[in-house]
Amino acid sequence: MPYDALERLKDLIELSKLGGGRERIEQQHRKGKLTARERIELLMDEGSFHELDRFAVHQSTDFGMDKKKYLGDGVITGYGTVNGRLTFVYAHDFTVFGGSIGEIFGKKIAKVMDLAIKVGAPIVGLNDSGGARIQEGVSSLIACSEIFYRNTIASGVIPQIVAIMGPCAGAAVYSPALMDFIIMVKNSFMFVTGPEVVKAALGQEVSFEELGGAMIHAKESGIAHFIANDDAEAIDLIKRLLSYLPQNNSEEPPLVDMGDDPNRTDKNLLKIVPPDPYKPYDMREVIRSVLDGNEFFEVQSMWAKNLIIGFGRLNSMTVGVVANQPLYLAGVLDIDSSNKAARFVRFCDAFNIPIITFVDVPGYLPGTEQERGGIIKHGSKLLFAYSEATVPKITVIIRKAYGGAYCAMGSKYSKADINLAWPTAEIAVMGPESAVRVLYRKQLKRMREEGMDTEEVVKRIVKEYKERFANPYVAAEKGIIDDVINPEETRPVLIKALEMLKDKREARPLKKHGNIQL
Numbered sequence: 001m002p003y004d005a006l007e008r009l010k011d012l013i014e015l016s017k018l019g020g021g022r023e024r025i026e027q028q029h030r031k032g033k034l035t036a037r038e039r040i041e042l043l044m045d046e047g048s049f050h051e052l053d054r055f056a057v058h059q060s061t062d063f064g065m066d067k068k069k070y071l072g073d074g075v076i077t078g079y080g081t082v083n084g085r086l087t088f089v090y091a092h093d094f095t096v097f098g099g100s101i102g103e104i105f106g107k108k109i110a111k112v113m114d115l116a117i118k119v120g121a122p123i124v125g126l127n128d129s130g131g132a133r134i135q136e137g138v139s140s141l142i143a144c145s146e147i148f149y150r151n152t153i154a155s156g157v158i159p160q161i162v163a164i165m166g167p168c169a170g171a172a173v174y175s176p177a178l179m180d181f182i183i184m185v186k187n188s189f190m191f192v193t194g195p196e197v198v199k200a201a202l203g204q205e206v207s208f209e210e211l212g213g214a215m216i217h218a219k220e221s222g223i224a225h226f227i228a229n230d231d232a233e234a235i236d237l238i239k240r241l242l243s244y245l246p247q248n249n250s251e252e253p254p255l256v257d258m259g260d261d262p263n264r265t266d267k268n269l270l271k272i273v274p275p276d277p278y279k280p281y282d283m284r285e286v287i288r289s290v291l292d293g294n295e296f297f298e299v300q301s302m303w304a305k306n307l308i309i310g311f312g313r314l315n316s317m318t319v320g321v322v323a324n325q326p327l328y329l330a331g332v333l334d335i336d337s338s339n340k341a342a343r344f345v346r347f348c349d350a351f352n353i354p355i356i357t358f359v360d361v362p363g364y365l366p367g368t369e370q371e372r373g374g375i376i377k378h379g380s381k382l383l384f385a386y387s388e389a390t391v392p393k394i395t396v397i398i399r400k401a402y403g404g405a406y407c408a409m410g411s412k413y414s415k416a417d418i419n420l421a422w423p424t425a426e427i428a429v430m431g432p433e434s435a436v437r438v439l440y441r442k443q444l445k446r447m448r449e450e451g452m453d454t455e456e457v458v459k460r461i462v463k464e465y466k467e468r469f470a471n472p473y474v475a476a477e478k479g480i481i482d483d484v485i486n487p488e489e490t491r492p493v494l495i496k497a498l499e500m501l502k503d504k505r506e507a508r509p510l511k512k513h514g515n516i517q518l
């Protein structure tokens, strides 16, 4: 080979590493951000990354673009391993046209996604982009649409994880919305259009933070599944998340032995549920107690806090946990918590992750706000998601399981495989006080009209109702639950059920797809 040819290759490779140039790299660093390359280096096992299309450049000539070409065109794509497992990646390079998505940029992402889908390995996006590249007009919209299409086709086939690591707008947030998990770095932003466009369109002055800061999306919109203090922490979260997941929908999640005894019991569980049924307790204590190494990787921990979701392991196997949280709103199901749980259940089902459900729910949240907001349609998603899921489903009723919320939280009749109850479980259409007031409304009204004190009568009937329904044994008599268990043995009982269900196969009628409420 002529010496010059090799030199040229080396020079071009060095040039491609500079992205938008040294000054813009320094700007990126000054903002406390890593460059796209540095992010990939942190993500991938050392020396494992192989880049694709590093010499690609845009073909645009409008707006003087023909004079501004950067090797790689503002996105780095390729493959390598993360903790030894094949993973595909693309990282927006904000130093080149603000990481905006042009025709070639989009084609690069489409190519790496096609490969990921073909070989069945996760795709990780590291986003830092102003969205569709304005100078490229409709070509950039096509590029964005090609990405959206692949996000959709990949959904339920390979895990799709994205970290938002800068100000992201337009297509740089819609593609994440189509993916499975979004991690936001604290000084990053997500909005459909940035503050400048908001000002031009609506005359509103709004800060980046107010419009789409990480905390807004963690606490209010629920769009961010995880928050990281910086780029490095975001990459760590991606790695941790991947460790729970299979490579694709036809594989099982990896087994990770944490050295925890499957027969371990926990006496503390006997003390968790307070004697007063209206007193809250932290359901996380139950979850942590039963999982391997007491390790629970919570998802969307700041949004819809009345319901907990996340990953853990039981005897080395990945499980998805869904649980009501009595600490917030008494663990009631509302619009946000139904959406949160339903999407998580569907993710677990798509990726062969068994679902463990812990129930303590007083019902669906009543009231005009919820009704007008569409609790009927949003709440139905949970019924749909559990019924549709064919992965092993094990449910433990800890305390209350009332009404429609009982049906929704992995009940026997949404085809949960094993339903267990603690002796503190209460399974009923509604709580005793409400039930008595509905059932005896006319009698109580008459008594009040006759000047009688109804409180004593209510107390007596509530007591009778509780004795009849506020325990797990009526349900146990009917086989609605499979067993009432000693709380301290929850972990070993769950593990035995999970082992038994390991090879579960359940068929559903053939269809194109269901019609879940949206």
Ligand code: HXC
Binding pocket: 096, 097, 098, 099, 100, 101, 129, 130, 131, 132, 133, 134, 135, 144, 167, 168, 169, 170, 171, 172, 174, 192, 193, 194, 195, 196, 197
């Ligand atoms: C081309 C862009 C760009 C874009 C940013 N830049 N966004 N170039 N197309 N979409 C360029 C800027 O001109 C600037 O170049 C450089 O990137 C850095 O941007 P700054 O504005 O200086 O940075 P910052 O102040 O941090 O603000 C970042 C930003 C802002 C919030 C992303 O640039 C912004 O509001 N951009 C537009 C966002 C937007 O409305 N996108 C929607 C596109 S439509 P110079 O050379 O001056 O440094 C879309 C279709 C989606 O995506 C379809 C959905 C279904």
